[in-house]
Amino acid sequence: xxxxxxxxxxxxxxxxxxxxxxxxxxxxxxxxxxxxxxxxxxxxxxxxxxxxxxxxxxxxxxxxxxxxxxxxxxxxxxxxxxxxxxxxxxxxxxxxxxxxxxxxxxxxxxxxxxxxxxxxxxxxxxxxxxxxxxxxxxxxxxxxxxxxxxxxxxxxxxxxxxxxxxxxxxxxxxxxxxxxxxxxxxxxxxxxxxxxxxxxxxxxxxxxxxxxxxxxxxxxxxxxxxxxxxxxxxxxxxxxxxxxxxxxxxxxxxxxxxxxxxxxxxxxxxxxxxxxxxxxxxxxxxxxxxxxxxxxxxxxxxxxxxxxxxxxxxxxxxxxxxxxxxxxxxxxxxxxxxxxxxxxxxxxxxxxxxxxxxxxxxxxxxxxxxxxxxxxxxxxxxxxxxxxxxxxxxxxxxxxxxxxxxxxxxxxxxxxxxxxxxxxxxxxxxxxxxxxxxxxxxxxxxxxxxxxxxxxxxxxxxxxxxxxxxxxxxxxxxxxxxxxxxxxxxxxxxxxxxxxxxxxxxxxxxxxxxxxxxxxxxxxxxxxxxxxxxxxxxxxxxxxxxxxxxxxxxxxxxxxxxxxxxxxxxxxxxxxxxxxxxxxxxxxxxxxxxxxxxxxxxxxxxxxxxxxxxxxxxxxxxxxxxxxxxxxxxxxxxxxxxxxxxxxxxxxxxxxxxxxxxxxxxxxxxxxxxxxxxxxxxxxxxxxxxxxxxxxxxxxxxxxxxxxxxxxxxxxxxxxxxxxxxxxxxxxxxxxxxxxxxxxxxxxxxxxxxxxxxxxxxxxxxxxxxxxxxxxxxxxxxxxxxxxxxxxxxxxxxxxxxxxxxxxxxxxxxxxxxxxxxxxxxxxxxxxxxxxxxxxxxxxxxxxxxxxxxxxxxxxxxxxxxxxxxxxxxxxxxxxxxxxxxxxxxxxxxxxxxxxxxxxxxxxxxxxxxxxxxxxxxxxxxxxxxxxxxxxxx
Numbered sequence: 017x018x019x020x021x022x023x024x025x026x027x028x029x030x031x032x033x034x035x036x037x038x039x040x041x042x043x044x045x046x047x048x049x050x051x052x053x054x055x056x057x058x059x060x061x062x063x064x065x066x067x068x069x070x071x072x073x074x075x076x077x078x079x080x081x082x083x084x085x086x087x088x089x090x091x092x093x094x095x096x097x098x099x100x101x102x103x104x105x106x107x108x109x110x111x112x113x114x115x116x117x118x119x120x121x122x123x124x125x126x127x128x129x130x131x132x133x134x135x136x137x138x139x140x141x142x143x144x145x146x147x148x149x150x151x152x153x154x155x156x157x158x159x160x161x162x163x164x165x166x167x168x169x170x171x172x173x174x175x176x177x178x179x180x181x182x183x184x185x186x187x188x189x190x191x192x193x194x195x196x197x198x199x200x201x202x203x204x205x206x207x208x209x210x211x212x213x214x215x216x217x218x219x220x221x222x223x224x225x226x227x228x229x230x231x232x233x234x235x236x237x238x239x240x241x242x243x244x245x246x247x248x249x250x251x252x253x254x255x256x257x258x259x260x261x262x263x264x265x266x267x268x269x270x271x272x273x274x275x276x277x278x279x280x281x282x283x284x285x286x287x288x289x290x291x292x293x294x295x296x297x298x299x300x301x302x303x304x305x306x307x308x309x310x311x312x313x314x315x316x317x318x319x320x321x322x323x324x325x326x327x328x329x330x331x332x333x334x335x336x337x338x339x340x341x342x343x344x345x346x347x348x349x350x351x352x353x354x355x356x357x358x359x360x361x362x363x364x365x366x367x368x369x370x371x372x373x374x375x376x377x378x379x380x381x382x383x384x385x386x387x388x389x390x391x392x393x394x395x396x397x398x399x400x401x402x403x404x405x406x407x408x409x410x411x412x413x414x415x416x417x418x419x420x421x422x423x424x425x426x427x428x429x430x431x432x433x434x435x436x437x438x439x440x441x442x443x444x445x446x447x448x449x450x451x452x453x454x455x456x457x458x459x460x461x462x463x464x465x466x467x468x469x470x471x472x473x474x475x476x477x478x479x480x481x482x483x484x485x486x487x488x489x490x491x492x493x494x495x496x497x498x499x500x501x502x503x504x505x506x507x508x509x510x511x512x513x514x515x516x517x518x519x520x521x522x523x524x525x526x527x528x529x530x531x532x533x534x535x536x537x538x539x540x541x542x543x544x545x546x547x548x549x550x551x552x553x554x555x556x557x558x559x560x561x562x563x564x565x566x567x568x569x570x571x572x573x574x575x576x577x578x579x580x581x582x583x584x585x586x587x588x589x590x591x592x593x594x595x596x597x598x599x600x601x602x603x604x605x606x607x608x609x610x611x612x613x614x615x616x617x618x619x620x621x622x623x624x625x626x627x628x629x630x631x632x633x634x635x636x637x638x639x640x641x642x643x644x645x646x647x648x649x650x651x652x653x654x655x656x657x658x659x660x661x662x663x664x665x666x667x668x669x670x671x672x673x674x675x676x677x678x679x680x681x682x683x684x685x686x687x688x689x690x691x692x693x694x695x696x697x698x699x700x701x702x703x704x705x706x707x708x709x710x711x712x713x714x715x716x717x718x719x720x721x722x723x724x725x726x727x728x729x730x731x732x733x734x735x736x737x738x739x740x741x742x743x744x745x746x747x748x749x750x751x752x753x754x755x756x757x758x759x760x761x762x763x764x765x766x767x768x769x770x771x772x773x774x775x776x777x778x779x780x781x782x783x784x785x786x787x788x789x790x791x792x793x794x795x796x797x798x799x800x801x802x803x804x805x806x807x808x809x810x811x812x813x814x815x816x817x818x819x820x821x822x823x824x825x826x827x828x829x830x831x832x833x834x835x836x837x838x839x840x841x842x843x844x845x846x847x848x849x850x851x852x853x854x855x856x857x858x859x860x861x862x863x864x865x866x867x868x869x870x871x872x873x874x875x876x877x878x879x880x881x882x883x884x885x886x887x888x889x890x891x892x893x894x895x896x897x898x899x900x901x902x903x904x905x906x907x908x909x910x911x912x913x914x915x916x917x918x919x920x921x922x923x924x925x926x927x928x929x930x931x932x933x934x935x936x937x938x939x940x941x942x943x944x945x946x947x948x949x950x951x952x953x954x
Contacts, residue, residue: 021069021172041183043072044172045127046095048115050105056131057101059154063165069172071099089118093190096179097172098124100143103132107139116140122186123224125179127171129164137517137536141558141578147171181214182225189232203236204243212237212286215293227599230294234306237286238944241279277319284313285325291332295339298596301936304336305945308929311922312950327880333925335884337932338633338915342597344381344935346623349373353617355399355410356606359422363608365615367623368396368410376424381625381939387424391416397438398480398604402446409449411437417451417461432459432468439480439521443504444487452478458492460506469506474498480521485528489545493519499533501547512547515539523564525586534560534574540584553589555582561603561618568611571628575602581616583628590637590910595626625935632919632928633886636912638665638673643906645685645893650692650714655897655904657912658683664697666716667912678710678718682728687741689734694755696722696741698729709743711755722757725749731771735794736778744772750783761797765790771811776818784809784823789833803833803840811852811893815859820876822862824850830864832878843878846870852893856900863903865891871905873920882920886913 021044045064049057054075061071072091074084092098098119106112119126120142129149136144149168154161192201203211211233215225225233287310295303307329314320314329346367355368363379372394374387390396391412399410407427408420417430417437435454442449449461458471458478476495483490483504492500499512499519517536524531530550531543536559542550558578565572565586572584581595581602600619607614617623641660649655649666658664662681665673680699687696695712707729709722726745733742740760741753748765750772767786774781780800781792786808791801807827814821814835821833830843830850848867855862861881862874867890873881889908896903903915919925930951937946945951 021067021176039180039184040070041094041096041180042070042187043091043095044069045071045097045099046092046115046119046124047071047073047099047101048106048112048119049101050103050109050112052105053101053103053131056151056153060101060129060151060165063154067169085114088115090190092118092124093122093186094183096125096176096183097127100126100128102128102130102134102139102143102148104134105132107134113140116143121226123182123226125175125182127168129168145557178214181211185211185214185229185232186226189226189229192232192235193228197235199239202239203233204240208233208236208240212289215289225293225297227299230290230297230302233293234290237283237290241283241286277317280313280317281320281322281325284310284317284320284329287313288325288328288332291336292328295332295335300336300340301342301345301597303332304340304929304933305943307332307336308926308933308945308950309948311926311929312948314922315926323879327882330882330920330922330925331884333922333929334882334919337919337925337928338884338886340932341593341595341626341628341630342624343627343932344625344939346375346377346381346383346625346939347621348375348383348386349621351395351621352600352603352619353621353623354395354397354603356604356615356617356623357399357401357408358606358608358615359401360403360405360609362405364422365623366399366401366408367617368399368412369621370395372396372412374399374408374410374420374424377623380935385424387420391418397436398440400440400442402442403444404446407446409440409442411440411451413437415453417449417459419463428466430459430461430466430468432470433457438478439493441481441483441490443483444485448504450481450483450490450492452481452492456494458490458500458502460490471500471502471506471508473508473511474500476518479519482522482524482531484524484531484545485526489524491522491524491531491533493522493533493535495519497535499531499541499543510547512541512543512549514541514549514552518559520559520561521563525565526567526569530565530586532563532565532572534563536560538576540572540574540589542589551589553584555584556580559601561601562605564605564607566607566611566614566628567609570611573605573607573614575605575616575618577601579618581605581614581626585637592635592637597624598622632916634669634671634914636667636671636673636914637910638675639663639910639912641910642908643892643910643912644683646895646904646906646912647686648688648895648897650688650695653897655895656686656688656695657906658686658697658699659910662699664695666695669914674716676712676716676718678708678712679721680708680710684728685731687733689738690736691738693738694719694734696732696734698732698743700728707743707745709741709753709757711741720757722753722755723751723759725751730769731773733773735774735781736776740794742772742774742781744769744783748785750781752781763792763797768808770808773812773814776814776816782812782814782821784812789821789823801838803838805831810850813853813855815855815876816857817859820855820859822853822855824853824864826850828866828868830862830872830874832862832876841878843874843880845872845880845883848890851890854894854896856896858900861896861900863894863896865894865905867891869907871903871915884915886915887911 126146128143129151151164152160287306291303291306310329349369351371353369357366365377367375372389374390376384391414394412394414396412410418413436415433419427433453437453439452451459454477456474459468461468474494478494480493490502495518497515501509515535519535522533534540538556540555541552555574556576560574560576562575572586575581579598583592602618605616614626639659643659645658647656653669660682663675663677664683664686665675667673681702683697683699685698697710701708706724707726711719726747728746729743731744743751748769750763752761765783769785771784781794783790788805789803792799807825809823809825812823823831826849828846832841846866850866852865864872870883870885872883887907887909891905891907893906906912
């Protein structure tokens with residue numbers, strides 16, 4: 017076998033459509049190891065070099081008198097792979113940890129090999145998520161060593177070209193940053209185009225871009241555009257001189273205008289490309305900034321008519337607007353932020369950092385004042401407002417609790433702890449304060465006389481504290497794996513065990529009935545006040561640093577070392593959404609008093625503002641399993657959904673729903689009669705292994721079963737006269753039923769059927785299934801049209817006028833069939849099977865839903881309008897509501913989402929985007945949008 021990194025099979029997945037073969041990088045691997053394992057590492061390094069690998073290893077690559085940390089960083093940047101030799105010594109090594117963090121920060125491909133057994137919880141979660149190669153000692157088990165070596169080389173050969181391109185771009189970015197963003201080091205011409213194309217290619221998915229790489233690409237594109245503009249200005253000047261001599265002003269002006277338009281077109285394309293890449297990396301706010309710039313350029317380019325480019329701009333805008341929850345950022349701290357607090361009435365924000373400062377911010381984000389070295393230069397670990405907002409308490413690594421006025425004047429210093437103080441909590445009446453410490457104790461302070469009592473019992477560090485809303489209970493979270501419960505006077509009650517490791521935080525619900533605890537094992541435990549466990553659930557795959565209930569009790573929020581915040585429905589612990597913008601572990605967060613927003617901060621030293629109720633989308637939670645279909649409901653503004661959980665639900669726009677539960681265990685489809693009086697549902701009864709059709713009235717009351725057919729009923733539809741129901745079964749049979757369940761007629765499709773329905777005039781019934789569609793006359797039951805198609809057709813919809821038939825197919829395409837002429841047009845764009853299609857009420861728009869988790873909008877002519885994502889799994893169905901002003905989608909992720917389509921209009925989208933960024937732009941005058949005045953009034 018050829019192990020060489022330059023062998024022809026080194027990149028089996030590369031193709032001309034993805035990434036061209038890339039030049040070899042300076043190093044193939046950076047080796048991170050503990051010096052206690054040096055003998056093994058030397059043997060592995062020698063074996064790797066014997067097959068041609070170039071390695072960076074610190075016993076050879078650091079010159080004398082060099083800045084060794086910088087040399088190590090540069091070695092990581094210049095290497096394609098980060099080879100981490102795992103052992104208890106390397107996991108415990110601070111230098112190895114720094115090297116791992118550096119590799120992760122630069123999105124390097126991680127290649128962990130296990131030399132000696134380690135405890136999984138001690139390993140960085142990014143390393144833990146990667147498949148490990150297990151290596152024995154070569155002197156003791158040479159055959160197993162060679163087998164492991166083969167596995168290692170196989171791993172290194174995968175996606176090699178993409179990894180090398182990532183390294184090339186990273187080294188160029190690093191050089192640019194090292195030279196103070198020297199513009200001469202920016203990408204130009206074909207080189208820039210190559211990296212921009214790669215950034216959006218499937219190959220790039222294995223080598224995610226860093227924020228610095230994205231900024232480098234964007235700066236390169238902006239410089240290229242500026243150069244093009246400068247060239248055009250020079251050309252126009254030359255043209256003016258020449259034209260005055262040759263009297264050919266009109267001709268040269270035309271040439272100059274064409275070149276200017278070309279430059280503008282390229283700039284718009286570059287901005288939409290950058291926005292798409294940024295959104296794909298999980299940074300919606302930054303993607304929105306880029307999309308607004310593209311939209312502004314388009315507004316100015318009235319002459320722009322390219323459908324694909326216009327669709328790209330619209331896609332960038334709606335995707336960013338639908339996905340963005342972050343709306344502001346506070347930057348000013350120079351180190352990790354450990355504490356956040358919000359004034360209970362005036363909204364003032366206080367942040368506390370490891371840099372030793374406490375900062376006061378206006379609610380909109382302007383810095384009001386800084387308490388420099390508030391704890392004598394030591395790190396500050398937590399900060400809280402008193403319940404009346406008249407006082408601030410902070411704790412830090414000086415082992416002290418410090419009290420301040422709301423304006424920042426010092427009040428008292430509380431001494432008693434023997435080590436770092438990590439957490440604090442005010443009693444609801446503000447008369448007492450509890451503090452938690454590295455010394456393993458809790459102190460309960462009387463704020464009237466500044467005395468304290470010591471609460472002991474924990475066997476390790478105490479991290480955080482929380483009082484119950486009535487002030488009767490005090491809870492503590494400890495590294496000993498327990499939650500302590502105490503009376504408010506300090507009397508010990510009990511320890512609650514259950515977490516597998518450190519407990520990092522505790523929080524009471526607003527009504528005081530539930531206590532939440534969270535910790536290093538990634539789980540949240542919910543307890544009754546008496547300590548009885550209610551439930552527990554895995555919230556993150558890494559340590560949870562903070563947990564809290566929203567003030568209105570709707571949500572439980574968790575913040576993790578995995579750089580995400582998750583919002584959970586407090587009643588059933590359903591995941592509502594995940595917030596993903598932070599570049600480092602999240603240490604702390606705080607809800608605004610009205611529960612409309614959440615502020616978070618952590619190791620990226622940035623405070624981020626998140627809106628919890630979004631203006632353009634709404635998530636509807638209630639189903640406990642896949643949501644298969646959605647259709648217009650019996651009442652105005654209502655819709656009906658069906659689910660694998662055995663229910664169909666009637667929803668209104670406010671999100672309230674009524675669950676209808678019959679004998680069907682899996683409800684595949686439902687239909688509402690044209691007069692709104694009936695609902696019919698079809699599915700399967702698992703107990704009898706038969707399909708079942710059930711009829712309901714418009715209020716959701718069960719009327720009757722309409723019979724059992726096949727193993728499952730996959731689709732149902734009402735005829736135009738409100739008296740006939742078509743039911744399609746898995747065996748390819750369509751039953752025409754009366755409201756009493758009488759079988760009027762049966763039709764045989766001949767293949768598995770997926771969808772059945774009627775034409776707008778009620779004269780024809782259409783059946784979709786494997787191999788195409790069939791159209792039948794509803795009076796004579798004769799088949800009048802056979803539409804053969806080389807794939808399965810899952811769903812169809814007629815335009816309101818009945819002149820077009822759109823269908824969703826398993827070949828990732830949308831079909832458009834012209835009624836009468838039989839002309840067939842296919843629309844490509846989805847990258848997964850298409851499950852649902854729907855015409856807008858005016859027939860001008862067509863929506864499609866796909867397994868690729870996206871929704872796409874098309875003009876009836878077939879031209880693309882926009883596409884976006886938001887679901888966490890395949891989208892199965894879409895329906896227009898509110899006269900086409902909104903769209904509702906159903907998904908395998910158990911949710912429905914409504915989408916405000918008003919932002920398809922560019923002017924409306926720009927207005928919404930600028931309003932969203934108002935505070936952000938005020939606090940970031942250096943941003944491109946602010947500099948260009950794009951969102952300025954007038």
